[in-house]
Amino acid sequence: MPLLPGAEPFHHSGGPVGVLLVHGFTGSPQSMRPWADELAAAGYTVSLPLLPGHGTRWQDMQATRWEDWYAEADRAFAELAEKCEQVFVCALSMGGSLALRLAAQHGEAISGVVLVNPSVRSDNPASVLLPVLRHLVPSLPGVANDIALEGSTEVGYDRVPLHAAWSLGQLWRTVQAELPAVRQPVLLLHSPQDHVVSPANSELVLARISSTDVTELLLERSYHVATLDHDAELIFGASLDFIRRLVPTAAEDASAENHQG
Template identity: 90%
Template sequence: MPLLPGAEPFHQAGGPVGVLLVHGFTGSPQSMRPWAERLAAAGHTVSVPLLPGHGTRWQDMQATRWEDWYAEADRALRELADTCEQVFVCALSMGGSLALRLAARHGDAISGLVLVNPSVRSDNPASVLLPVLRHLVPTLPGVANDIALEGSTEVGYDRVPLHAAWSLGRLWKTVQEELPGIKQPLLLLHSPQDHVVSAANSELVLARISSTDVTELLLERSYHVATLDHDAELIFEASLDFIRRLAPAGAEDVSAENHQG
């Protein structure tokens, strides 16, 4: 099945600091690409995997489950860890749940997390019907493209496949149980005007994790897909500052390159 334009995975080798970027539910690496390119331009080794079932057509996602999406994120993380001295994980929406699970499972192998509008709980009371509804109705209207910036478009599905949506709920439950085991430094950025994920998601993460190094920033001018919205520059710069602070070796590497240039 051919990929949607812009949905291809992205990898760029760089310095000793690796950054894994994980896209959201029914989305694609396209939503993370500008962020990834900015991190790569700063000298970091960057990886944006395409999660299984994404980036083609919604029918391909029906057969996938959260374990499939997590396995691909885990594979990409291990690949970065093999070649980098330190690894950070940046994520959008459902990618935030996958990132949190990676943090719970990999511990000190992850130096820090950057989450944008993380999705870790259901905001729809009707979700309790999913176990039955998914056998009766294949899809519901999509959640992609919640962006305030005129002319900015997210490459994602216009339908939500309900078998996958049911599995997403299982992922949330798993991650919620693992939140207290997460101790890595966290930079959490969220949009007050998000029409996909409520503020209760970020509140839940901040309330339950065990991290002591936590920074929270509001994305006042953006909707859900903030990485492609008005506050994209704020996300990029804040994440670079966060990584520089926690990975001095990477910062030294980049400054040396700049000095030579």
């Protein structure tokens, strides 16, 4: 299947500090690309993979499960870890669940995690019907494009494939159980006005992770896809500050030299 315009994965070879970016459920790398470009411009090595079943048509997601999405994020992380001295993970929405699982699984190999409107639990009481409903109805109306900024558009599906939505619930349960194993520094940014993911998601993450270095920022002017919204620059700037604070000066210098060269 041809990719939707803008849904292509992105990679940039920069300095010895790597950043993995993970997009959300039914979304695509397009929602993270401006962020990836900012990180690349700062001299970091950047990886923004396309998760399986995404970026083409919603029907292609029906055959995929959370294990497939996680495996791709894990593969991209391993690739970065092989060539970089430090790796950070930045994520949006469901990508937040995948990032938290990476953090729980890989421990000190991940230097820090940046989460934007992370999705780690169900906000819809009807989700209890998914085990049966997914065999009767293939899809429901989509959740993409929750953006306050006029003229800003997310490249994502206009339908939610229900087999995949059911699997998303399995991912949430898995990640919730692993949250106490997350000990890395965390920067969590969330929108009070989010029509896709409730504030209870961020509250759950903050309550259960074991991290002692935690920063929480509110995205007052943005909806769910805040990376393409009014507060995008705030996200980019805060994440760069977060990474720079946690990277030894020598690595920063090498990254800057690499970028200039």
